[in-house]
Amino acid sequence: MPNRSEVAYFGAGPAPLPTPVIEKSAEAFVNFDNTGLSLAEISHRSSTANKILADAKDALAQLYDIPTDDYDIFFMQAGGTGEFSAAVQNLVGAWIEKRRRKAIEDLGEGKDAEVLERVKKEIENELKVDYLVTGSWSLKASQEATRLIGAKYVNVTVDARKSNNGKFGKIPDEKEWKLTPSGSALTYLCDNETVDGVEFPSFPNSLEDDERIVVADMSSNFLSRKIDVRKYGIIFGGAQKNLGIAGITVVIIRKSLLSLVPPPTFLHALSSVVPTSGCLPPIMFSFSTIATNNSLYNTLPIFNLYVATLVLQQLVSTFKEKKVSGQEEVADRKAKLLYETLDTHSQLYHVVPDKSVRSRMNICFRITQQEGGQPDEAKEKEFLAGAEKRGLLGLKGHRSVGGIRASNYNAVPLENVQKLAGWLVEFAK
Structure with missing residues (x-):
């Protein structure tokens, strides 16, 4: 059974959370702030709940x-x-x-x-x-x-x-x-x-x-x-x-x-x-x-709400005066790495949306039979199976459109994006 650090999850939602948030939330679910109560048991009318909200x-x-x-x-x-x-x-x-x-x-x-x-x-x-x-x-x-x-x-x-x-x-x-x-x-x-x-x-x-x-x-x-x-x-x-x-x-x-x-x-x-x-x-x-x-x-x-509060507070602590612009820099860097890798191997990978509106969060692409050709579903299954063996999970496209989708949300670390980029290059070769 893999541990958390061995899995790179790119699911579209529910999506990854920062590991420190998961760990602190787990403690709160069992015994919040040494009260002897789970946070799930504490009244939403309490001062505790109001502070979390504030x-x-x-x-x-x-x-x-x-x-x-x-x-x-x-x-x-x-x-x-x-x-x-x-x-x-x-x-x-x-x-x-x-x-x-x-x-x-x-x-x-x-x-x-x-x-x-x-x-x-x-x-x-x-x-x-x-x-x-x-x-x-x-x-x-x-x-x-x-x-x-x-x-x-x-x-x-x-x-x-x-x-x-x-x-x-x-x-x-x-x-x-x-x-x-x-x-x-x-x-x-x-x-x-x-x-x-x-x-x-x-x-x-x-x-x-x-x-x-x-x-x-x-x-x-x-x-x-x-x-x-x-x-x-x-x-x-x-x-x-x-x-x-x-x-x-x-x-x-x-x-x-x-x-x-x-x-x-x-x-x-x-x-x-x-x-x-x-x-x-x-x-x-x-x-x-x-x-x-x-x-x-x-x-x-x-x-x-507490989980969301921890996520928000971690962003404040991490990026300080840069605020959300700091997270934007990280998101842009991760998306650029994936799109440049896909474009470098355009004979195999076809990015679905037009370059002018490519999402930084959801990178959607197909594996084609030849440059500019039709999607090759057999190759896509092969790619997804190989990705799973390497701990790269959650890459299957939405059921309504098929293909492959790498969701590059805030909690997906750069090293996991680098692992995916490496697999894209390896598969192309």
């Missing part, structure tokens, strides 16, 4: 330079997929509340029927949610929006498959995007597509608009590069890639959005034009509820 928020704010006067941080459950629903329900509700308040301002108090009719017309004629579909996860997010509020209100701003022979792997030029000119309830993007190996190289210029509420799913590149938080209305990410273990989701949100909550009775009265399910979130998906209760409206899994 420590997590403080470390994250340090790493990303989050302006906490204007942004809140909280933790939820249901993963990134849960946020597909929550983002729509909260922000469509916020859009409606803005229109309701403006109608009252224009028409005056006590004109409930007139206000309702005006907002109904505005919903029918103006409500849109924009989706940049650049991979499998953003596609799922757009499909969830359609399920919740109906296709009429969902604007697929760009579908990357249409300019890439029906497959994901490129992000079309921004000139081709068909954004709602102004006033959309949200503009969604998946910053890094885990399945397809596509990552936005930077924040899109066309979204540089103070009025546009950008919602970014950063589940698989969270804490891997410096970002300007102020450009986003909401950033969310499931924990199980770069942050911790499955079971919690982090949300960074502009505080001004939290107060835009319409009365439920008003939303019920709008059901003839927009489904209530699309603008009235379940209480556990209500951003304002979770924020008001400091992530503790219900029983937050504190052990899962």
